[in-house]
Amino acid sequence: GENVEQHPSTLSVQEGDSAVIKCTYSDSASNYFPWYKQELGKGPQLIIDIRSNVGEKKDQRIAVTLNKTAKHFSLHITETQPEDSAVYFCAASEAGTALIFGKGTTLSVSS
Amino acid sequence: DAGITQSPRYKITETGRQVTLMCHQTWSHSYMFWYRQDLGHGLRLIYYSAAADITDKGEVPDGYVVSRSKTENFPLTLESATRSQTSVYFCASSEVPLQRGNRGADTQYFGPGTRLTVL
Numbered sequence: 001g002e003n004v005e006q007h008p009s010t011l012s013v014q015e016g017d018s019a020v021i022k023c024t025y026s027d028s029a030s031n032y033f034p035w036y037k038q039e040l041g042k043g044p045q046l047i048i049d050i051r052s053n054v055g056e057k058k059d060q061r062i063a064v065t066l067n068k069t070a071k072h073f074s075l076h077i078t079e080t081q082p083e084d085s086a087v088y089f090c091a092a093s094e095a096g097t098a099l100i101f102g103k104g105t106t107l108s109v110s111s
Numbered sequence: 112d113a114g115i116t117q118s119p120r121y122k123i124t125e126t127g128r129q130v131t132l133m134c135h136q137t138w139s140h141s142y143m144f145w146y147r148q149d150l151g152h153g154l155r156l157i158y159y160s161a162a163a164d165i166t167d168k169g170e171v172p173d174g175y176v177v178s179r180s181k182t183e184n185f186p187l188t189l190e191s192a193t194r195s196q197t198s199v200y201f202c203a204s205s206e207v208p209l210q211r212g213n214r215g216a217d218t219q220y221f222g223p224g225t226r227l228t229v230l
Contacts, residue, residue, distance in 0.1 A: 006153075034219075041224075042224070043201050043203075043221030043222050043223050043224050044154070044201070044221045045221065046218055046219070046220070049218065089154065098144060098156050098159050098169060099156070099219060100156075101146075101155075102153060103151065103152065103153035104153050
C-alpha cells in the first residue's frame with residue numbers, strides 16, 4: 001500500500017521568511033496530493049491540492065509542486081505570518097482508495 | 112450551513128465499556144471517513160464508507176465497528192474500549208461522483224474532532 005513520508009517534523013522560521021515542507025510517496029499509482037493545515041483544537045482544513053496531471057499550483061502565498069518521476073511533492077509558503085503557525089499534513093491517494101497522510105510538520109512563525 | 116459535526120467533543124470512559132462517537136454531515140457527501148490522530152502517527156484511517164450500507168476497513172480497524180444506514184450519519188463504535196484507543200478521532204466527508212475512472216477519495220472536509228480518554 002501507499003506510504004507517505006513527511007519532512008521536517010518541526011520547522012521554525014522568522015516572520016516574512018519562506019517555509020518549505022517536503023513529502024515523498026511510494027505508490028506510483030497515486031494521483032491526488034492535498035495539503036491540510038490543522039490549528040490547535042481543530043480539525044484539519046484543506047489549504048491546497050494538486051493532481052498528477054499538474055506540476056505546480058499556486059494560491060496567493062502558498063504553492064505546491066509535484067515531481068511524479070521522483071515521487072515527491074512540496075508545500076511552499078512565502079512571506080510567512082504568525083497566523084501560519086500550525087501543523088501541516090500532506091497526503092496522497094489513488095482513485096478508488098482513501099487518503100494516506102504524512103505524520104505532520106509543526107510550523108512555528110515568530111515575529 | 113452546519114457542514115460536518117461530531118459529538119461528543121470530549122468523552123471519558125473506562126476500559127471495557129462500549130462507546131459510540133457520532134458524525135453527521137449536511138452536504139449529502141457520498142464518502143465518509145473515520146481517522147484517529149496520535150502523536151507520532153499523524154492521521155490514520157480506521158474505516159470509510161463510499162455510500163449508505165457500504166463500508167470498508169482502513170489502516171487500523173481492529174476494535175472498531177461502523178455503520179452507515181443513512182448517508183448523512185457515520186457512527187463509530189468502540190465495542191469494548193481499551194486504553195490504546197485513547198486518541199482524538201476525526202470524521203471527514205467528501206463528494207466524489209461515482210463516475211468511471213473517478214472513484215477515489217477527493218477533497219475531504221473534517222469535523223472538529225472528539226477527544227476520547229479511556230481510563
